[in-house]
Amino acid sequence: MKTIELSINQKTHRIEVDPEMPLLWAIRDIVGLKGTKFGCGQGLCGACTVQLDGQPIRSCQTPVGSITAKQKITTIEGASTRLEKIIQAAWIEHQVPQCGYCQSGQIMTATALLKSNPKPSETDIENYMSGNICRCGTYSRIKSAIQTAAKNASTKSKS
Amino acid sequence: MSLESRRSFIKKAGATGLTFWLGLSYVKGNNAAISTGAKSLTPFIKIDATGITIFNPNPEMGQGSYQAVASMIAEELEVSLAQIKIKNTGGEKEFGAGQWAGGSSTVREGYLTYRKIGAAAKEMLIKAASQKWGVSPESCTANEGKVLHASTNRSLSYEDLAEAASLLEVPKEPKLKDPKDFKMLGKSVNRPDIPLKVTGQAEFGIDADVPGMVYSSVERCPVIGGTLKSFDSTAAMKVPGVLKVVSAERWIGKYNSTGVAVIATTYWAAVQGRKALKIDWDTKGFETFNSTDYEAKLRLLSNEEGLIDKQKGSVDLPADQVVESFYETPMVAHSPLEPMNCTVHVKGKKIEIWTSTQVPVSVTGPGLMGDLPSLMGINPADITLHAGFIGGGFGRRLYFDYIVEAINVAKQMDKPVKVVWSREDTTKQGPFRPMTFSKMKGGLSAENALVSFQHKVISPGFMDSAMPNWDKTKVDSMMTEGISSQEYVFPNMKNTFVLADYHVPMAAWRSVTSSTLAFAHECFIDELAHKAKKDPLDFRIGLQPANSDTLRVLKKLREITNWDKPLPAGKARGMAQWDFFAGLSAQAVEVSLTKNGAVSVDKVFVVIDLGTVLNPDNVKAQVEGAVIMALGAATQPGITLKNGIVEQANFDTSPVTRMNQAPEVIVAIITEGAKIKGVGEPGLPPFAPALGNAIFALTKKRLRKMPFEIEFV
Ligand code: FES
Numbered sequence: 033m034k035t036i037e038l039s040i041n042q043k044t045h046r047i048e049v050d051p052e053m054p055l056l057w058a059i060r061d062i063v064g065l066k067g068t069k070f071g072c073g074q075g076l077c078g079a080c081t082v083q084l085d086g087q088p089i090r091s092c093q094t095p096v097g098s099i100t101a102k103q104k105i106t107t108i109e110g111a112s113t114r115l116e117k118i119i120q121a122a123w124i125e126h127q128v129p130q131c132g133y134c135q136s137g138q139i140m141t142a143t144a145l146l147k148s149n150p151k152p153s154e155t156d157i158e159n160y161m162s163g164n165i166c167r168c169g170t171y172s173r174i175k176s177a178i179q180t181a182a183k184n185a186s187t188k189s190k191s
Numbered sequence: 192m193s194l195e196s197r198r199s200f201i202k203k204a205g206a207t208g209l210t211f212w213l214g215l216s217y218v219k220g221n222n223a224a225i226s227t228g229a230k231s232l233t234p235f236i237k238i239d240a241t242g243i244t245i246f247n248p249n250p251e252m253g254q255g256s257y258q259a260v261a262s263m264i265a266e267e268l269e270v271s272l273a274q275i276k277i278k279n280t281g282g283e284k285e286f287g288a289g290q291w292a293g294g295s296s297t298v299r300e301g302y303l304t305y306r307k308i309g310a311a312a313k314e315m316l317i318k319a320a321s322q323k324w325g326v327s328p329e330s331c332t333a334n335e336g337k338v339l340h341a342s343t344n345r346s347l348s349y350e351d352l353a354e355a356a357s358l359l360e361v362p363k364e365p366k367l368k369d370p371k372d373f374k375m376l377g378k379s380v381n382r383p384d385i386p387l388k389v390t391g392q393a394e395f396g397i398d399a400d401v402p403g404m405v406y407s408s409v410e411r412c413p414v415i416g417g418t419l420k421s422f423d424s425t426a427a428m429k430v431p432g433v434l435k436v437v438s439a440e441r442w443i444g445k446y447n448s449t450g451v452a453v454i455a456t457t458y459w460a461a462v463q464g465r466k467a468l469k470i471d472w473d474t475k476g477f478e479t480f481n482s483t484d485y486e487a488k489l490r491l492l493s494n495e496e497g498l499i500d501k502q503k504g505s506v507d508l509p510a511d512q513v514v515e516s517f518y519e520t521p522m523v524a525h526s527p528l529e530p531m532n533c534t535v536h537v538k539g540k541k542i543e544i545w546t547s548t549q550v551p552v553s554v555t556g557p558g559l560m561g562d563l564p565s566l567m568g569i570n571p572a573d574i575t576l577h578a579g580f581i582g583g584g585f586g587r588r589l590y591f592d593y594i595v596e597a598i599n600v601a602k603q604m605d606k607p608v609k610v611v612w613s614r615e616d617t618t619k620q621g622p623f624r625p626m627t628f629s630k631m632k633g634g635l636s637a638e639n640a641l642v643s644f645q646h647k648v649i650s651p652g653f654m655d656s657a658m659p660n661w662d663k664t665k666v667d668s669m670m671t672e673g674i675s676s677q678e679y680v681f682p683n684m685k686n687t688f689v690l691a692d693y694h695v696p697m698a699a700w701r702s703v704t705s706s707t708l709a710f711a712h713e714c715f716i717d718e719l720a721h722k723a724k725k726d727p728l729d730f731r732i733g734l735q736p737a738n739s740d741t742l743r744v745l746k747k748l749r750e751i752t753n754w755d756k757p758l759p760a761g762k763a764r765g766m767a768q769w770d771f772f773a774g775l776s777a778q779a780v781e782v783s784l785t786k787n788g789a790v791s792v793d794k795v796f797v798v799i800d801l802g803t804v805l806n807p808d809n810v811k812a813q814v815e816g817a818v819i820m821a822l823g824a825a826t827q828p829g830i831t832l833k834n835g836i837v838e839q840a841n842f843d844t845s846p847v848t849r850m851n852q853a854p855e856v857i858v859a860i861i862t863e864g865a866k867i868k869g870v871g872e873p874g875l876p877p878f879a880p881a882l883g884n885a886i887f888a889l890t891k892k893r894l895r896k897m898p899f900e901i902e903f904v
């Protein structure tokens with residue numbers, strides 16, 4: 033057991049954990065933020081995606097002990113930047129979710145995509161998003177929502 | 192609930208505030224495949240000082256019931272979705288036997304009922320207002336949660352009228368709105384669950400957060416059919432955080448098996464403890480079972496006569512041309528993205544459950560998928576169920592084996608326990624969609640007219656898997672689903688069923704057995720069309736009686752695909768249709784070959800026949816999802832067993848369709864028919880045969896085995 037400090041959604045949490053515990057379980061079961069989901073535990077589905085200093089990571093593959101207090105974790109509950117709000121609005125516009133279980137991970141991954149590539153082509157989107165499984169098959173809507181969000185982010189930033 | 196008990200119920204409720212419960216009695220019709228029973232008096236609307244709540248008894252698993260039920264009631268009640276709260280029910284007695292989701296049944300079975308519930312409440316509220324004002328009910332109208340008296344410019348909110356309305360007689364035949372006056376039904380209104388799902392606020396079963404909760408991970412016998420002999424928990428108990436190691440039984444259908452549950456302060460510690468277990472399993476001879484041997488057995492069994500499902504005329508008359516084929520499909524896993532899980536707190540006799548389930552009714556009492564309390568010897572009144580949003584059902588969560596197991600674990604612990612299955616557990620332990628093999632035979636005259644058709648299904652049985660004393664001399668109609676109810680007119684036909692013994696638990700999978708039988712049936716129709724030198728669509732149309740629903744769907748498919756216009760070189764298409772208990776759809780798939788000879792699925796056209804449509808955009812979403820699920824099942828490895836153990840484990844070995852594999856899907860909705868049909872499943876069965884037929888059109892290679900042994904991009 034080790035005391036670990038985590039900065040999640042701009043709040044510091046001091047937790048007592050086995051440093052080998054994946055960040056996913058620390059976020060969900062110890063900090064109590066349930067928006068980040070467990071899908072496969074092996075880095076194969078993307079349901080557990082959060083951002084670490086703006087980069088998307090698979091929290092099920094990241095030992096909590098490998099994270100320092102200075103690193104900033106953002107989960108779906110903390111998705112509050114302008115871009116993230118534009119993305120969530122596009123998700124609603126295109127009525128993307130069905131069961132919804134994969135969608136936190138999809139949105140966190142899409143955010144990272146648009147940050148690194150504000151005008152992705154369809155192939156860029158497919159390449160970037162294909163690590164995120166949606167068993168309900170909402171893929172075409174995710175694609176459209178990302179395109180809409182990209183457009184809105186660029187036009188609105190100019191205005 | 193009788194009027195008498197409803198009155199006393201209202202009184203009790205009234206004592207705690209201004210509460211208005213509305214009950215209405217109606218009977219739910221039997222559904223041939225999986226639904227039985229009746230919905231009884233049910234209070235679906237609550238109006239009190241905090242506002243209007245509509246209760247949703249059909250669990251939300253992505254299909255849109257959360258909106259559908261609320262909007263059917265709200266439309267007639269004259270409230271907008273923004274004005275109401277929606278609450279999922281948890282198998283409470285007063286909400287009746289209809290508390291489940293499956294068989295695409297929410298709208299096709301509840302359309303009139305839910306509307307009547309809203310309409311009756313509206314009439315009662317209007318009557319209450321008219322009595323207060325001393326005017327006639329006819330001079331009042333209802334809108335946006337208020338009753339209005341236009342000529343005197345008076346209005347009262349539903350909240351203010353609730354108490355008086357609750358004491359009125361419930362009208363037996365309330366007047367329903369003319370569909371042309373609908374404000375939300377029939378329109379693509381945004382789903383109220385979606386904002387919760389893009390912000391991480393939707394609570395799924397796995398998100399249960401109960402104070403004092405501990406966690407458990409269960410090691411189950413890797414050999415399906417085996418069970419626990421003995422275990423040594425010494426090493427596991429030394430893992431920091433591990434609190435207790437217990438054995439726990441899991442029951443599914445007629446099978447049961449005991450596993451070893453490690454209970455710990457965190458899920459991670461439970462998983463570490465589980466790895467340290469030493470277990471001796473009793474594999475009961477199943478350790479030598481291989482699915483390749485079983486498949487060989489099914490092929491052999493195809494020589495048996497079989498039980499007759501449906502027969503017409505005589506198929507024994509000699510035909511000028513005979514076509515024979517054999518089709519095979521694999522078992523598949525449901526793979527909902529939310530792994531199986533269940534949280535249980537046992538406090539003396541009281542049992543509180545938090546989980547994702549498609550059958551709340553069966554968890555708290557008798558329901559169409561069984562009766563958990565009587566099975567476990569629990570008094571139904573002692574069970575409280577909190578049913579969360581479901582992170583994917585697809586049929587898997589029609590079975591409550593994981594709830595039984597979690598109760599058995601939690602009974603041995605004085606704290607609430609959350610049992611979480613790993614992805615590997617979720618893939619490997621079943622239940623699975625059964626494989627079906629199909630022996631097909633057709634006869635054509637010298638003039639290429641179809642004279643006879645035969646479909647023999649060889650498979651394990653759902654009923655045999657579910658019940659210890661299933662009468663094996665009877666056809667298991669869930670295993671021949673749809674093959675005898677297509678609208679084709681065959682002069683002579685014979686459909687039969689051969690049951691194969693099996694020890695692997697079986698489960699309905701989205702669109703049940705139609706997901707495999709349509710493949711054999713509709714590819715074989717295609718084979719016959721080619722033999723008869725006819726266009727596959729014309730051939731099917733020629734087999735339809737005048738004015739059949741299928742005919743309407745096939746004609747629409749011709750229109751939206753531009754069927755009569757040839758495709759550019761290098762492209763080809765195939766089509767199929769399927770009509771079964773859940774509904775009716777026809778599809779055409781366009782394919783092309785890449786430079787490397789792989790097949791590319793370019794476009795999918797879908798016609799779905801509904802009778803009425805609640806939310807067209809949601810129908811489209813459901814069809815898109817069904818096609819993507821069908822594509823995965825047709826082209827990716829299924830579930831196989833070697834030495835008794837399931838060979839697949841996670842999404843690497845048991846893959847599902849990913850974004851880069853998803854084709855474009857074009858959907859046309861038909862609402863001209865009189866019959867209301869389902870949405871969630873009908874988009875699935877025609878896809879695999881349409882794809883197989885398209886590949887034949889492109890390559891002249893006839894694929895008769897799923898998953899297709901051909902390369903896809
Ligand atoms: S749960 Fe982490 S990638 Fe699937």
Ligand code: FES
Binds near residue numbers: 133134135165168
């Ligand atoms: S919406 Fe259900 S898994 Fe994506």
